[in-house]
Amino acid sequence: MRSGKPIEVGIVGGTGYTGVELLRLLALHPGVRIRAVTSRADAGKAVADLYPNLRGHVDVVFTGPEVENLGGCDVVFFATPHGIAMQSAPALLEQGIVVIDLSADFRLKDADEWAHWYGQEHACPGLLSEAVYGLPEVRREAVRSARLIANPGCYPTAVQLGLLPLLENRLVAADRLIADVKSGVSGAGRKAEVPLLMSETGESFKAYAVAGHRHWPEIVQGLVELAGEPVGLTFVPHLLPMIRGIHATLYAVPVGEPGDIQRLYEERYCDEPFVDVLPPGSHPDTRDVRGSNRCQIAVFELRRSGQIVVLSVIDNLVKGAAGQAVQNMNLRFGFAETTGLQAIGLYP
Ligand SMILES: NC(=O)C1=CN([C@@H]2O[C@H](COP(=O)(O)OP(=O)(O)OC[C@H]3O[C@@H](n4cnc5c(N)ncnc54)[C@H](OP(=O)(O)O)[C@@H]3O)[C@@H](O)[C@H]2O)C=CC1
Numbered sequence: 284m285r286s287g288k289p290i291e292v293g294i295v296g297g298t299g300y301t302g303v304e305l306l307r308l309l310a311l312h313p314g315v316r317i318r319a320v321t322s323r324a325d326a327g328k329a330v331a332d333l334y335p336n337l338r339g340h341v342d343v344v345f346t347g348p349e350v351e352n353l354g355g356c357d358v359v360f361f362a363t364p365h366g367i368a369m370q371s372a373p374a375l376l377e378q379g380i381v382v383i384d385l386s387a388d389f390r391l392k393d394a395d396e397w398a399h400w401y402g403q404e405h406a407c408p409g410l411l412s413e414a415v416y417g418l419p420e421v422r423r424e425a426v427r428s429a430r431l432i433a434n435p436g437c438y439p440t441a442v443q444l445g446l447l448p449l450l451e452n453r454l455v456a457a458d459r460l461i462a463d464v465k466s467g468v469s470g471a472g473r474k475a476e477v478p479l480l481m482s483e484t485g486e487s488f489k490a491y492a493v494a495g496h497r498h499w500p501e502i503v504q505g506l507v508e509l510a511g512e513p514v515g516l517t518f519v520p521h522l523l524p525m526i527r528g529i530h531a532t533l534y535a536v537p538v539g540e541p542g543d544i545q546r547l548y549e550e551r552y553c554d555e556p557f558v559d560v561l562p563p564g565s566h567p568d569t570r571d572v573r574g575s576n577r578c579q580i581a582v583f584e585l586r587r588s589g590q591i592v593v594l595s596v597i598d599n600l601v602k603g604a605a606g607q608a609v610q611n612m613n614l615r616f617g618f619a620e621t622t623g624l625q626a627i628g629l630y631p
C-alpha cells in the first residue's frame with residue numbers, strides 16, 4: 284500500500300459535471316494534492332468561487348488547458364468532450380505523466396471505428412492499442428501498470444457489469460442481447476441546450492439514438508472480450524427526468540439450463556468492493572447509489588418467458604465517470620482501491 288508524499292493531480296475540464304465530481308472526490312482523498320484544474324472560460328477564477336460546495340477544500344485557481352500548465356503532475360484526468368484528450372495525451376505521456384481519460388478518445392481499439400462514431404480522424408491512433416480500458420472488475424491488473432487509462436462510458440459500465448457473469452460463463456445467447464437503459468440528464472454534461480431544459484425534460488420520458496448511439500460499439504467491444512465470441516446487441520438509451528443515475532434493464536436468453544444464476548453473480552462479485560449483488564427478488568433504485576461508486580445488481584430468471592433479466596444501477600457521475608476514474612487512479616498508484624470512494628448513496 285502506498286504511503287508518503289501525496290501524488291500531484293491535474294484535471295483538464297474542471298468546470299463540467301464530471302470535472303467537479305472529480306474535485307469533490309479528490310478533495311477528500313488523503314493521498315493526492317490537486318495541483319492544476321483547467322477551464323478556458325473561467326481561467327483566473329478561484330475554483331471555490333465558482334463551486335461554493337468546494338470552499339475550504341479546494342484552494343486552486345483555474346488555468347488554461349495548455350500542456351505547460353500540467354507540468355509536475357503525476358496524473359492528469361481529462362474530463363473534456365471527445366477529441367480533446369487525444370490532442371494532449373502524447374505530450375503528457377512523454378513527460379511520464381499518467382493520463383486517465385474520462386472521454387471516449389481511447390476507449391475503442393479500432394481507429395476507423397472511432398472515426399466513424401466520433402466524426403473525426405483520431406489524432407494518435409498508435410496509442411489505441413496501448414490504452415487500458417479501465418473497467419477494474421475486468422482489467423484490474425492491467426490498470427495497475429498502465430500509462431494511459433480509458434475510463435469507460437456510463438452506459439457501458441452499467442451494461443457490462445450487468446452482463447459480465449453470464450457472458451464469461453457462456454450461459455446466454457451472445458447474439459441476442461438487449462440493453463434497455465435510462466439515464467439522468469447530467470449524463471449530457473453541463474451545457475445550455477434547449478432539449479436539456481427542465482421544461483423539456485421534466486415530467487416526460489423518451490428514448491433517443493435508437494438507430495445508433497456511440498456507446499454501442501464500446502459496449503459490443505467489451506462484451507466480445509468477455510464472451511470470447513461475436514455479440515449481437517440491441518441498445519436503446521432513454522432520457523429520464525432526473526439529474527443523476529443510470530438504470531439498465533438487460534435481457535438475455537439462456538442456452539441450456541443456466542443453473543443458480545443468483546449464486547453465480549454473488550460468487551463473481553463477492554470480492555468486488557463496488558459491485559453489490561442484491562438478494563433475490565430485489566428491484567434496485569437509482570437513488571440508492573446516488574453519490575456513491577457502487578453498482579447494484581439484481582438478477583431474475585423468468586421461467587415463463589425463458590428470459591434472464593438483469594437490473595443494474597449506477598450513478599453516472601460516480602461509477603459511470605469520476606468515481607471509476609479515481610478507482611483506476613487508486614489501482615495505478617498503489618492506494619487501497621476504495622480510498623476516497625467510501626461515500627454511501629444519498630437517501631432520499
Ligand atoms: N456526464 C456524464 O455522466 C459522463 C460524461 N462522460 C464523459 O466525460 C467527459 C466530460 O463530460 P462532462 O463533465 O459531462 O462535460 P461538460 O460539458 O459538463 O464539461 C466539459 C469540460 O471540458 C472543458 N472543455 C470543453 N472544451 C474544451 C477544450 N477544447 N479544451 C479543454 N477543455 C475543454 C469545459 O470547460 P471550458 O470550456 O471552460 O474549457 C468543461 O470544464 C465527456 O467526454 C463525457 O462524454 C463520461 C461518463 C459519464
Ligand SMILES: CC(=O)N[C@@H](CCC(=O)OP(=O)(O)O)C(=O)O
Pocket residue numbers: 385386387435436437438466467468469470471472498520522
Ligand atoms: C443523457 C445523455 O445525453 N448521455 C450521454 C452519454 C453520457 C456521456 O457523457 O458519454 P460518454 O460516456 O461517451 O463519455 C449521451 O447519450 O450522449
